[in-house]
Amino acid sequence: MDVYVPDHYRVLGVAVQADQAAIKDAYRKLSRVYHPDRHNGSARATECFQFISGAHSDLIDPQKRLHYDRLLVLRDPLRLVDDPRAERALDVLDLVVRRFRKKPEALPGAARGRDLRVKYTVAFATAALGGTVFVNVAYDSACSDCAGQGTREPEKNPVCHVCQGKGTVSHGLRREHSQCGFCGGRGAVMLAVCATCRGVGIAHVRRDIGVSVPARAASGSVLRVKGVGEQPALGTQPGDLVIDLEVLPHPLLTSDGDDLVLRLPLTWRQALTGGSVQVPTLEGPERLTLPTDAGTRREIRVAARGLPIANGGRGALRVLLTLDCPGGLQPEQVASVLALQDQVGDDRFAAVRDYEATLAKLFSAATV
Ligand SMILES: [Zn+2]
Ligand SMILES: [Zn+2]
16 A cells, blocks of 8 residues: 655645634644654654644745645645545544554454474484574564554554544545555554564564474474464464474484494504594593404494484494505505515405405305
């Protein structure tokens, strides 16, 4: 709906035939209500007072009034036919003590607030064990400081005499309805506005919402927190907060069923003598003691360090051991390692033997 800038006669609340005395009287009366000094310089009061002073200055001078009337007839040819509503307009203003009782109404078709949908990236450990995360959300909601009314002192906001509280005015030959420019369509002139929402009745809310992430949550999970989201007006049902969860991959751990898997590279010393190494777990770093024959093992299972299981237990942390080999060895260094291997014998490489045996079985089976 477009905004109709009210005409001077309506602003002063006088009939189009009003004489100078009536215009002066209306101006004096309205100035007492809207003078910005009476409203701590409120922006709305200043705006209204500018409307009123402009109307007064154009209508009190006969020459200016003639000029203005010509413009008015161009805009609304029937306008200079007396408007019976005008005489009642100032009576309406006399009722300013009437409280502004217009309750905030829910927008049609918006009885329930819209859902807020946000993406949230959760750490691997939090997603695995479950826990509470805080999601920062921003949304519009009925201002709680003024109950969505835009003011905490409705008695200070006079009923608009231009639209007589309707919020719309009709004009032109086709009697089109437009939002009243004097009160901004509120029906009351918001002289005392709520500081929190600046009179809009809607507050922009930004806050952290605690969201409970279930154990073993995966990327793509959708979490819903009821009643956190847009609320078109106080008393209507707020929307929900809907979270699209993304789980950040762990740099060292992966999951496999109920277990977590860690690939742990060993040096020759660790492979041959064991020792203590640091490993990551969901709870943080832990020390793991390697057996002295670590190099001959493929896997070490650490019980109850895996994913939570429905029955209350935990899967295991499976540490897959691999032997690291230093790069950039000098030829004589390679020769001494190979001399050691010759001395030990190729048969002692158990994993390699197993592999070769399995391979041989695979191909002989395939050829049968
Ligand atoms: Zn109005
Ligand atoms: Zn407010």
